[in-house]
Amino acid sequence: xxxxxxxxxxxxxxxxxxxxxxxxxxxxxxxxxxxxxxxxxxxxxxxxxxxxxxxxxxxxxxxxxxxxxxxxxxxxxxxxxxxxxxxxxxxxxxxxxxxxxxxxxxxxxxxxxxxxxxxxxxxxxxxxxxxxxxxxxxxxxxxxxxxxxxxxxxxxxxxxxxxxxxxxxxxxxxxxxxxxxxxxxxxxxxxxxxxxxxxxxxxxxxxxxxxxxxxxxxxxxxxxxxxxxxxxxxxxxxxxxxxxxxxxxxxxxxxxxxxxxxxxxxxxxxxxxxxxxxxxxxx
Numbered sequence: 001x002x003x004x005x006x007x008x009x010x011x012x013x014x015x016x017x018x019x020x021x022x023x024x025x026x027x028x029x030x031x032x033x034x035x036x037x038x039x040x041x042x043x044x045x046x047x048x049x050x051x052x053x054x055x056x057x058x059x060x061x062x063x064x065x066x067x068x069x070x071x072x073x074x075x076x077x078x079x080x081x082x083x084x085x086x087x088x089x090x091x092x093x094x095x096x097x098x099x100x101x102x103x104x105x106x107x108x109x110x111x112x113x114x115x116x117x118x119x120x121x122x123x124x125x126x127x128x129x130x131x132x133x134x135x136x137x138x139x140x141x142x143x144x145x146x147x148x149x150x151x152x153x154x155x156x157x158x159x160x161x162x163x164x165x166x167x168x169x170x171x172x173x174x175x176x177x178x179x180x181x182x183x184x185x186x187x188x189x190x191x192x193x194x195x196x197x198x199x200x201x202x203x204x205x206x207x208x209x210x211x212x213x214x215x216x217x218x219x220x221x222x223x224x225x226x227x228x229x230x231x232x233x234x235x236x237x238x239x240x241x242x243x244x245x246x247x248x249x250x251x252x253x254x255x256x257x258x259x260x261x262x263x264x265x266x267x268x269x270x271x272x273x274x275x276x277x278x279x280x281x282x283x
Contacts, residue, residue: 001019001020001021001022002019003019004019004030004032004045006045006116006117006118007019007032007034007043007045007118009115009116010043010115010118010120013115015036015113015115015120016034016035016036016041016043016120017034017035017036017037017038018034018035019032019033019034019043020032020033020034020035020040021033023042023131026185028046028047028187029044029045029046029047030044030045030047031043031044031045032045033123033131034120036112036120040123040125041112041120041121041122041123042109042120042121042122042123042124043118043119043120044118044119044121045117045118046091046117046118046119046187090187091114091117091187092114093186093187093188093189094119094185094186094187094189095111095114095119097164097186097187097189098110098111098121098186099111100162100163100164101158101159101162101164101183101186104158104159104161104162105158105240106155106158106159106162106183107155107179107180107181107182107183108182108183108184108186109121109122109123109124109182109184110122124175124177124182124184125177126176126177126178127177127178132175132176132177132182133175133176134171134172134174134175134176135148135171135172135174135175135176135181135212136170136171136172136174136212137172138176139216140213140216141216142216142217144216145213145215145216145217145220146213146217146220147180148176148180148181148213149209149210149213149217149220151180151181152174152181152183152209153206153209153225153229153244154240155181155183156169156202156205156206156209156225156229157229157238157240157242157244158240159183160192160202160229160233160238161238161239161240163191163192163193164189164190164191164192165189165190165192165195165198165201165202165205166183166186166188166189166201166205167188167189167190167201167205168185168188168205169183169204169205169206169208169209170208170212171208171209171212173185192233199230199234202226202229202230203226203227203230204226205226206225206226206229207226210223210225210226222246223246223247224246224247224248225244225246227248227250228244228245228246228247228248229244231248
């Protein structure tokens with residue numbers, strides 16, 4: 001096929017040998033199968049900011065660190081340079097997330113290089129060497145649904161232990177290779193400890209998986225792994241091998257407002273007494 005303009009620099013630099021075909025076109029990127037070093041790879045070409053339907057919502061960017069203080073100041077001021085740097089940071093987020101998660105043992109495509117808005121990475125294939133299908137395109141038996149669900153929950157836990165939440169996990173952001181689920185599409189991954197929406201996003205990710213797999217194994221609809229996982233994480237007790245039950249008891253305890261106000265008043269009285277003693281000492 002004719003080489004897309006955005007892939008020409010990689011072709012000229014020898015990073016890819018040939019563009020075989022387009023694999024998909026999504027809300028934020030177009031994906032191609034290419035030959036690179038004699039091996040079939042995947043080239044994800046990110047769309048320009050004004051062409052993407054997925055917006056760079058503030059809630060996704062909260063908590064992301066910027067190494068260069070000048071860049072951070074420019075991004076906060078929304079200058080032309082700052083907008084350019086913000087776009088660069090957004091595009092690099094997926095590369096950074098993939099590298100971090102791959103090193104943590106999460107099943108994600110291996111990133112190879114990132115050049116001018118093009119991410120060259122491992123092509124995920126099935127047991128016959130064909131392009132791996134998306135989870136959302138499959139019909140599953142109840143047994144396979146339970147197995148895949150358990151594997152994805154394990155990956156979510158491993159991601160959170162590495163400090164990240166996917167943020168947009170759905171059956172169409174999961175590929176199925178010979179060994180099970182592989183998680184893809186991570187430009188919106190959020191910092192679990194630095195983002196106030198991380199809990200909500202994690203619960204939403206897990207809920208999306210619950211609803212999909214619940215079509216084939218209805219008992220999964222009764223589980224609440226999202227809140228259970230987050231509760232363990234928040235308490236500092238989440239480990240990659242944490243034993244999960246799928247159940248979570250919400251704290252329905254009604255706050256004793258009278259007791260709370262009494263504590264506040266007592267603290268105020270103590271502070272007033274401290275200030276009075278300090279004033280006497282100065283006299």
